Amino acid sequence: MRVSKAADTGSERVGTMREGVLDQKHLLFGEDGSPNNYDLNMGHTGDGGWRTPRHRHNFDQIRYVIEGRLPYTETDVLEEGWVGYFPESVHYGPQERPAGLRTMVLQCGGASGQGYLSVAKREEVNAELNKTGEFKKGLYHYTDANGVPQSEDGSQAIFERAMGRKLEFAAPRYTDVIAMDPQAYDWQQADAGVSEKWLGRFTERDLRLGFLRLEPGAVYQAGQFPSIEILFQINGEVTAGGEKYGPETGYEFLANEGPAPVEAVAPTEFFRAVLHTF
Incomplete structure (x- = not known):
């Protein structure tokens, strides 16, 4: 188990690849070179907003809107509390994100197995490219x-x-971003004091997205999936590994690492993702 609290994590400004101001707190990273490499972060759009042209990636992105409304095309929006699955190879945008928007973002290798380029390497190359060209409105211009x-x-x-x-x-497995309203789903009891709300299972690699809810005193036995399980604590308080944790904490459990007990001290909810199984 690895745990990272947003309160203990410094904020980093995204480089000049896009237009506008976006600050991120990177909570957890996966393993470089792995098809399941990932980055769990929290993003905050600064004054003047954040803009991207229509584009796509060779990796997956999952976004949970903590505060505000996230436009992902000129007409489509993820409302506060919604979850969006942005599959590899699927175009989205242009985006005009407003100032003050707060999101949880999980970027991870997609089902094709191409993996995910780490933030450290991306920012290193960003700086190199600025010496030979210019990033402007989401595009790189050079001679x-x-x-x-x-x-x-x-x-x-x-x-x-x-x-x-x-x-x-890779050939797109879906034709568009998948926008999900968790309020339209029902909770299902999984164990005493433990409820879950699965929003969906995607691709032949079985990416799973959903939520987990614990009542005070309830114990969730994490880390019992055949792939990496990621939890992002939305509210409440829990104990795990002998420590107490509150909102905006990220947890990583490796494949079949558990059972790893997470016990609720107060009513607690998590966003939950189980990455592709390779």
Whole structure:
């Protein structure tokens, strides 16, 4: 088990790849080079908002809206409390995120097994590319060897420089972002004082997304899935590994690591994800 509290985590400003101000607190990272590498973070949009062009990634993204409304196209919005699954290879945007928006974001390798480029490597390459070109409105502008001006998506430019190869996308498994309203789902009792609300299971690799609720004194035995289980504590108080934890805490349980007891001191809810099984 690994645990990380937002209160103990410094805030980092996202680089110049996109336009606007976005600060992130990175709670947990996976293993570089693994198909299940991931980054669990909290994002806060600063003054002036945050903008991206229409684009796609070769990894998955899951977003839970903590506060505000998250537009993910010109007409579609994730409301506060909603969850969005942004599958690899699926286009979304353009985005115009308003100032004050707070989200939990889980970026992870998709079902195709291409993995996820770590934040540290991405920001390192971001700085390198700024020496030979310019990021503007989500695109990277540069002049090629023949003196001809070129532009490409900023995320793509960073990936190709970091990996030394062209970015290739798997065939999209879905046609669009999957937006989910958790209030439309019912809680199901899983154990004494333990309720769960699964929003969905996705792809042949069985990505699972949902919520977990504990009553005071109830114990959830975590880490009993065949892949990495991620919990993000929304409210309440629990004990785990002999320590007490409150809201905006992230937990990682490796495949079949459990049973690892998480006991509620007060009524507590978590967002829960079980990553793709490889």
